[in-house]
Amino acid sequence: SKPVLFVTLLDYGAGNVRSVRNAIRHLGFDIKDVQSPEDILNANRLIFPGVGAFAAAMDVLNKTGMAEALCAYIENDRPFLGICLGLQLLFESSEENGPVNGLGLIPGGVGRFDSSNGFRVPHIGWNALQVYKDSDILDDIGNHHVYFVHSYRAMPSNDNKEWVSSTCNYGDKFIASIRRGNVHAVQFHPEKSGDVGLSVLRRFLYPKSHVTKKPTQGKASTLAKRVIACLDVRTNDKGDLVVTKGDQYDVREHTKENEVRNLGKPVELAGQYYKDGADEVSFLNITGFRDFPLGDLPMLKVLRYTSENVFVPLTVGGGIRDFTDANGRYYSSLEVASEYFRSGADKISIGSDAVYAAEEYLKTGVKTGKSSLEQISRVYGNQAVVVSIDPRRVYINSPNDVEFKAIRVTNPGPKGEEYAWYQCTVNGGREGRPIGAYELAKAVEELGAGEILLNCIDCDGQGKGYDLDLIKLISDAVSIPVIASSGAGAVEHFSEVFRKTNASASLAAGIFHRKEVI
Numbered sequence: 001s002k003p004v005l006f007v008t009l010l011d012y013g014a015g016n017v018r019s020v021r022n023a024i025r026h027l028g029f030d031i032k033d034v035q036s037p038e039d040i041l042n043a044n045r046l047i048f049p050g051v052g053a054f055a056a057a058m059d060v061l062n063k064t065g066m067a068e069a070l071c072a073y074i075e076n077d078r079p080f081l082g083i084c085l086g087l088q089l090l091f092e093s094s095e096e097n098g099p100v101n102g103l104g105l106i107p108g109g110v111g112r113f114d115s116s117n118g119f120r121v122p123h124i125g126w127n128a129l130q131v132y133k134d135s136d137i138l139d140d141i142g143n144h145h146v147y148f149v150h151s152y153r154a155m156p157s158n159d160n161k162e163w164v165s166s167t168c169n170y171g172d173k174f175i176a177s178i179r180r181g182n183v184h185a186v187q188f189h190p191e192k193s194g195d196v197g198l199s200v201l202r203r204f205l206y207p208k209s210h211v212t213k214k215p216t217q218g219k220a221s222t223l224a225k226r227v228i229a230c231l232d233v234r235t236n237d238k239g240d241l242v243v244t245k246g247d248q249y250d251v252r253e254h255t256k257e258n259e260v261r262n263l264g265k266p267v268e269l270a271g272q273y274y275k276d277g278a279d280e281v282s283f284l285n286i287t288g289f290r291d292f293p294l295g296d297l298p299m300l301k302v303l304r305y306t307s308e309n310v311f312v313p314l315t316v317g318g319g320i321r322d323f324t325d326a327n328g329r330y331y332s333s334l335e336v337a338s339e340y341f342r343s344g345a346d347k348i349s350i351g352s353d354a355v356y357a358a359e360e361y362l363k364t365g366v367k368t369g370k371s372s373l374e375q376i377s378r379v380y381g382n383q384a385v386v387v388s389i390d391p392r393r394v395y396i397n398s399p400n401d402v403e404f405k406a407i408r409v410t411n412p413g414p415k416g417e418e419y420a421w422y423q424c425t426v427n428g429g430r431e432g433r434p435i436g437a438y439e440l441a442k443a444v445e446e447l448g449a450g451e452i453l454l455n456c457i458d459c460d461g462q463g464k465g466y467d468l469d470l471i472k473l474i475s476d477a478v479s480i481p482v483i484a485s486s487g488a489g490a491v492e493h494f495s496e497v498f499r500k501t502n503a504s505a506s507l508a509a510g511i512f513h514r515k516e517v518i
């Protein structure tokens, strides 16, 4: 039998490193977890996927003596790969909830992206690198894009230029990777960058198995627009978790039995969409609002199995809120989200509960810090929190007819109405609320959402294109990324929404299920 190969993993328990673990195993390595500073010093190769906030991470590293061990390990030029925060921590300090001191191995500080020049923060998505020097692990990248998700970044300078192996442009030119000897770190997520990301990990894990090539010169590029495959999941009447898809949110067949439309198995379909090239995969547990999601163990299993083979970002939504079960046990939304993260989600998506939080915030003007949105983004970072909006178009004759933001619509309503507002709903479109999509989007941005998934009930499943009026309204109103959703029926619809609005990504369901686009 093959000898067992080990890589040491520094996971200080601040978040989900499941996908890094899955990617390492996928590449044929077993994992030894760091329990003490000695484990760092004794490692043959060490991977440090930093998660959570900079200050909290430094705190743990200092208290456990691991900071010192890490410095010694790196100064001795031992094989090291830092990922994301695992790159940032090598620098002298960070502005994140700070200034806070870092490990101080690389000159320079880590600062926040500037959103004032129109760049949305967090920087989420696929971007190309400019590779400067032979960095070994980046040899297969070429012009391929890799996946980033972060709000803070380190900048190249004269003082750290001996370390910088590649940069990336996003408003600023920032450090995408460093390399000195056997020490590597990357700001992007190789474990979420599909095949090209796996090649980066492979080159770190099997350093002698390749011939060094000349560094490939990536072209400067802009952040790519993402295409997200969405799987609406629910339990059917037989109790099986199935992928379904509605027409304007109605997922039942119009037959005598009235059964839930069954389009296949979630893990299989997600794997298929990954192979077909989806940039991200989302699962929405569409009946999560009535079933307690932690009671819904199949959904956690779906995430676990999916994340073993799908190496792009996974989002899961449905039912994220505080909950008291039949036995009187209370679960906070944070516990629910944590369970999703532990099972392999990179982001969670909140629907109904975010509507209530936004209504409350607009009424009182006070951020209590207690809403699920605020709590989860405080602990996991706002890049991990998506708010899913389910608005329905309401036509009106004049923008003064309602207290909500109304716009002139491209296509007038059935009675010739020239204006509309977009009413938010909860519980899968079943209940309209006294808040518009515009008001909601702005409020949840303030409360800590990192991204908005913008559905439109009227367009859902219709295949007639996105609601461009709505998407333009919302993507111009906020500075976080907006994912356009509902209505894609042809390839042109994707290019149209990117041409005509400021959406950062487009999501679709039906068109993929029907295999119309690969």
Ligand code: 1PR
Residues within 6 Å of the ligand: 230, 231, 232, 245, 246, 248, 249, 250, 251, 284, 285, 286, 287, 288, 289, 317, 318, 319, 320, 349, 350, 351, 352, 353, 388, 389, 390, 426, 427, 428, 429, 455, 456, 459, 460, 461, 462, 463, 485, 486, 487, 488, 507, 508, 509, 510, 511
């Ligand atoms: O309220 O936090 O429990 O979250 C519930 C989540 O489930 C929300 O994100 C909500 O959007 C979603 N949801 C609830 N009911 C339905 C339903 O369809 N009956 N699905 C539902 C939402 C809409 C999109 C769909 C796009 C693209 N699905 O995600 O995938 O409209 O479809 P298309 O490309 O076929 O047009 P909570």
